[in-house]
Amino acid sequence: MTTAGTNRIAGKGRLTPANTVRFTFDGKSYTGLEGDTLAAALIANDVHLVGRSFKYHRPRGILSAGPEEPSALVGVRRDAARQTPNIRATVQEIHDGLDAVSQNRWPSLAFDIGAVNDIGSPLFSAGFYYKTFMWPKVAWKHVYEPVIRNAAGLGTAPEEPDPDHYAGRYAHCDVLVIxxxxxxxxxxxxxAESGAQVILCDEKPSFGGALWFEEEARLDGMDGYEWAQQTTDRLAVMDNVRVLSRTTAFGYYAQNFVGLVERVTDHLAAPEADMPRERLWQVRAKRVIIAAGAIERHMVFANNDRPGIMLAAAARTYLNHHGVAVGRKVGVYTANDSAYAAAIDLKKAGSDIPAIVDIRxxxxxxxxEEAKALGxxxxxxxxxxxxxxxxRVASMSVEPKNGGSAEVIPVDALLMSAGWTPSVHMFSQSRGKVAWDEESQRFLPGTYAQDCVSVGACNGTDGLAETVAEALDAGERAAKEARAKAKKSGVKIKTEGGGKWAGGMIGAGPGAGAGKVVKAFVDYQNDVTAKDIRLAVQEGMHSIEHVKRFTTNGMATDQGKLSNLHGLAIAAEALDRPIPKVGLTTFRPPYTPTTFGAIVNHARGKLFDPMRCTPMHASEEAAGAVFEDVGQWKRAWYYPRPGEDMHAAVNRECRTVREVAGMFDxxxxxxxxxIGPDAAKFLDLLYTNPFMKLGVGKLRYGIMCREDGFIYDDGVVGRIAEDRFHVTTTTGGAPRVMNHMEDYLQTEFPDLKVWLTSTSEQWAVIAxxxxxxxxxxxxxxEGIDLSSEAFPHMSMAEGKVCGVPARVFRMSFTGEAGFEINVPADYGRMVWDTLHEHGKPMGMCLYGTETMHVLRAEKGYIIVGQDTDGTVTPHDAGLSWAVGKKKTDFVGIRGLMRPDIVAKGRRQLVGLKVKDGRTVLEEGAQIVADPKQAVPMTMIGWVSSSYWSENCGRPIAMALVEDGFERMGDTLYVPMPDRVIEVEVTNTVFFDEEGGRLHG
Amino acid sequence: MLLIHCPYCEEERPELEFRHAGEAHIARPADIASISDEDFAQYFFYRDNPKGLTFERWRHIHGCARFFNAVRDTVSDKFVTTYKTGEPKPDLAEAANENKPQAKKGRGSK
Known part of the structure; x- marks a missing residue:
């Protein structure tokens, strides 16, 4: 007995006895060894009971020694925010201070109230939830669902945000080896020796795979595991190789794009603060070599889930790597040779093996023979x-398989092996099609869909010598395919030993209980028994996909690792059909559970989406602006002064602009x-308005339609020179308008000599x-005569403002005389600050987007996307004047002639005057002609814009109303939940109808 | 993530650099203002939705910004070929042969 657990065998394993580690499980402190997984350290301390199962709350132990573990799921917590549920104890490495807790039990692991589900289990068979809780219907929402949700699920997620960060890397290589x-x-x-760029990854902390437990294997004359470490070291120092341990290939996507996740700090006692918890590798490989190995299957028999019952190779890993004997009196139940090796290893290490029960x-x-020779x-x-x-398992009942008297043999651990399932997960994820191999009774890679190859156990290759020969050949071939200059590698590896694990069975063994209340688990994690699968078939699920969904077999993290073949074989037997005819469910990524943190990576918080600020942002902030999000932009919404709410601030800003002046970003x-000789012709085609005759130095409001005739965007276009225009678009429409223009220029009008450049980021614009x-x-x-005579409304000129080059537009989105000053973005803040400082004593205010909205609505100017919704034509919006009547072509010309567009009954943009003079309508509210009609009422339109207008002293609104232009002066109604609001239809200009102020 | 070959840049670039742009080889009628309602409907509204090879437009928007055409298999998501705007539809029999080498068979398919 050593300090690191009563089951630690002196002289066994590869860990250093002096390197002890203290950790806790369910609050109790234990000692393990550096290099132990939590599972190994718990077994060393004779703890086999580690959790409760999902549905029946059955006591569960440790089934495996790897990522396929379905039962030993624990919570691991570092601090309040770092609590990870459902960690596989067989994967988590221990470190000083590791704090693990069991899950799904209350009040304690040994005595769990929920285990009553096990007694009542006839009630909880497959399809239970589908069949029960159907009546009364209302009870589902208020009674059943809350109770079920509370009882369901395994671990508990932390409530605080994840404080760790996760790194991401993109990598390209010739050959990726999984x-x-x-x-x-x-x-x-x-x-690598052929000269290829290689990435090699393995999910374990050290390389070796089956060499972790396969003690007889020797490569190049040395112990297999030792060879693996030396080979890893040899690869790691090569410039053309990247070696990644603790790195799982979790997803295989199109064109050899493979996702890897590297666990960086979970095994460390005190990780440095700047280390990422995990690193996501997105690898694009010219060739992929899948060397994923095989997964040992369990035997399906009654109570095969008792703690202490585990896979035979797992027991070998615990003994040969960790130096831990899983029991002192170990029974073995097998359908295949590999379990014999486990029995032999344990026997030699001093455990008693009462019997090896072989179903063959x-x-x-x-x-x-060797086992027999050992007695x-x-x-x-x-x-x-x-x-x-x-x-904890206490005995096994053994019977001749064809019936006979039973013998009860006392054991404290029971090993099992039904054979090995090639891990075709990655191959299948690559969209390769698996094929059933009748002779060896397993699915193997069939037809490849991508540039990859499977080698070794995952390819059904048995034996160490065969595996190494196949792998060397594949490595050399992949290098040659990926790289024209690849040389011969010259690598030769001598092999000795290594088992060829013949035999195996799939499906349920005798006593797995067809009709009896027996629990012989096929899928431990989802508590699916052999009986459940048979029941699913009996109830009419004849496709394996249906059986899977009805029973949940192979779902969640299992993804077919342990349960698939057994479930399939039992279903095939019940259906009386051969296995390939029953089919196989699809393997989906991720191969093992992958954290959201790794996937989300840097894209969270401020890095979730870019934030765009204008050059004047800081000045606006200093002036007290409240900002609103407009797409990715932060826009000044309003500028409240002390004591003002939004309403008061907006009213003041609206008044000030009309009475004095306002400045807007x-x-x-x-x-x-x-730009280009055909620029005017191009704009003539893209906009409904005519542009050929627009004079240099003039501005024109333009509407852009799609071919269907619906408004796509609008903006002001200025002619700077015969062959040069400055086009503006809506804030949100900028990228799609550019795309729309490029599309027509490149594909429909490629002969036009025009060049388009986005200058959105280059100009700061101050209105x-x-x-x-x-x-x-x-x-x-400087350089521009601003008088109304020389520079009337809708003119533009180039000159200087505050000493920097500027394009000054005399235009207005407020209905007031106004200017929009474009200066190079870097000068934006300087010009803004200068004008602000000068204008402020004159009574000028800063105003935000809310005031801009109100002022433009007072004038009936539309906002595309607010007063239009993709079904509004220029005519519907009251903008027929902007459609060139003499034009023979423009985008949308034919769409505007469509029968439905010219028919009556179209929704047209009108103004609404609320009769009570004070109610501000809700935007989006529906409009009816007769409020007394039966519900559901016939809705004839909806409110698109609605504000309190301080300048008009009453609320104003715009709406899209059926045949609205013919309803001027009519009374319509806006029904709200608590009352009906009466409105009068008007035109859309509420302020300065003659437009005199524009020209002031 | 798919890799898409841009016929202008003449190299494969990640899907993130591209944007899909609808079905290809639908030319805007030169006399669009005078075509019938049926012809306009065909031009603007009706689209193929094949299972198998489809002709479609893509734009290398975060690259050279050019629109180009592609032939893609809607079942496997594989690009058979890409070509420049204005070039004729490629001969698919030839393209399919070129791009579909005999599927590699594994150990399981004896």
């Missing part, structure tokens, strides 16, 4: 029909420079609007 056992290492070595009649191989009792043609004990507008706007900007403007 899996670092004898096959993967050989393949990687051959590829005449097993014939060296290991069988182990071998019962062939026998089956284990049940296991005794509850919190319009930088977010999309801007496109259209100064109001009666005093000219007075405010005039002192800073």
């Amino acid at each position: 899996g670092g056992g004898a096959a993967g290492l050989s393949a990687a070595l051959a590829a 009649d005449n097993p014939d191989s060296v290991v069988v 182990i009792r071998v019962l062939t043609g026998h089956a284990v029909t049940g296991a005794g004990g509850k919190l 319009a930088t977010t507008l999309g801007k496109i420079e259209v 100064v609007q109001g009666p005093k706007s000219r007075e405010i900007i005039a002192p800073f403007v």
Whole structure:
């Protein structure tokens, strides 16, 4: 006995006895060894009971020694925020201070109230939830669902945000090797020595795969595991190789794109603060070599889930790597040779092996003879029909498989092996089609869909020598295919030993209970028994996909690792159909559970989406702006003064602009420079308005339609020169308008000599609007005569503002005389600050988007996307004047002639005057002609814009109403939950109808 | 993530650089203002939705910004070929042969 657990065998294993580690499980402190998994350390301390099962709350132990573990799921917590549920104890490495807890039990692991489900289990068979809780219907929402949700699920998620960070890397290579056992290492070595760029990954902390437990295997004359470490070291120092341990290939996507996740800190006691918890590798490989190995299957018999019952190779891993004996009196139940090796290893290490129960009649191989020679009792043609004990296996019931009297043999551990399932997960994820191999009774890679190859156990290759030969050949071949200059690798590896694990069975063994209340588990994690699968078939599920969904077999993290073949075989038997006819369910990524953290990676918080700020942002912030999100932009919404709420601030801003002046940041507008001899012709085709005759130095409001005639965007276009235009778009429309223009230019009108450049980011735009706007900007403007005569409404000129080059537009989105000053973005803040400082004492205010919305609505100016919804034509919006009547072509010309577009009954944009003079309508509210009609009422339109107008002293609204233009003066109704609001239909201009102020 | 060969850049680039742009080889009628309602409906509204090879437009929007055409298999998601705007539809029999080498058979398919 050593300090690191009563089951630690002196002289066994590869760990250093002096390197002890303290950890806790369910609050109790234990000692393990550096290099132990939590599972190994718990077994060393004779703890087999580690959790409760999902549905029946049955006591569960440790089934495996790897990522396929379905039962030993625990919670691991570092601090309040770092609590990870459902960690496989067989994967989690221990470190000083590791704090693990069991799950799904209350009040304690040994005494769990929920285990009543096990007693009542006839009620909880497959399809239970589908069949029960159907009546009364209302009870589902208020009674059944909350109770079920509360009881369901295993671990508990932390409530605090994840404080860790996760790194991401993109990598390209010639050859990616998935899996670092004898096959993967050989393949990687051959590829690397051929000169290829190689990435080799393995999910374990150290390489070796089956060499972790396969003690007889020798490569190049040395112990197999030792060879694996030396080979890893040899690869790691090569410039053309990247070796990644603790790295799982979890997903295989199109064109050899493979996702790997590297666990960086979970095994460390005190990780440095700047280390990422995990690193996501997105690898694009020219060739992929899959060397994923095989997964040992359990035997399906009654109570095969009792703690202490485990896979035979897992027991070998615990003994040969960790130096831990899983029991002192170890029974073995097998259908295949590999379990004999486990029995032999344990026997030699001092454990008693009361019997090896082999379901085969005449097993014939060296290991069988060796076991017998060691004095182990071998019962062939026998089956284990049940296991005794509850919190730990205490006995096995053994019967001749074709019936006979049972013998109860006391044991404290029971090993099992039904054979090995090639891990075709990655191959299948690559969209390769598996094929059933009748002779060896397993699915193997059939037809490949991508540039990959499977080698070793995952390819059904048996034997160490065969595996290494196949892998070396594949490595060399992949290097040659990926790289024209690949050389011969010259790698030769000598092999000795290594088992050829013949035999195996799939499906349920005797005593797995067809009709009896017997639990012989096929899928431990989902508590699916052999009986459940038979029941599913009996109830009409004839496709394996239906059986899977009805029983949940192979779902969640199992993804077919342990349960698939057994479930399939039982279903095939019940259906009386051959296995290939029943089919196989699809393997889906991720191969093992992958954290959201790794997938989300850096894209969270501020890095989730870019935030766009205008050059004037800091000045606006300093002026007290409240910002709103407009797409990715932060836009100043309103500028409240002390004591003002939004309403008061907006009212003041609206008044000030009309009475004095206001300054507004319009930088977010999309801007496109259209250049070339055919620029005017191009714009003539893209906009409904005519542009050929627009004079240099003039502006024109333009509407852009799609071919169907619906408004796509709008904006002001300025002609800077005969062959040069400055086009503006809506803020949100900038990228799609550019795309739309490029599309037509490149594909429909490629002969036009035009070049398009997005200049949205290059110009800062400052709108100064109001009666005093000219007075405010005039002192800073050079080279432009700002008088109304020389520079009337809808003119533009180039000059200087505050000493920097500027394009000044005389235009207005407020209805006031105003200017929009474009300056190079880097000067935006300087110009803004200068104008602000000068204008402020003159009574000018800053105004935000809310005031901009109100002012434009007072004038009936539309906002595309608010007053239009993709079904509104220029005519519907009251903008017929903007459609060139003499034009013979423009995008949308034919769409506007469609029968439905010219028919009556279209929704048209009108103004609404609320009769009570004070109610602000809700945007989106529906409009009816007769409020007394029966519900559901006939809705004839909806409110698109609605505000309190301080300047009009009443609420204003715009709406899209059926035949709205013919309803001027009519009374319509807006029904709300608590009342009906009466409105009068008006035109859309609420303020300064003659437009005189524009020209002031 | 798919790799898409841009016929202008003449190299494969990741899917993130591209944007899909609808069915290919639908030319805007030169006399669009005078075509019938039926012809306009055919031009603007009706689209193929084949199971198998489809002709479609893509734009290398975060690259050279060019629109180009592609032939893609809607079942396997594989690009058979890409070609420049204005070039004729490729001969698919030839393209299919070129791009579909005999599927590699594994140990399981004896």
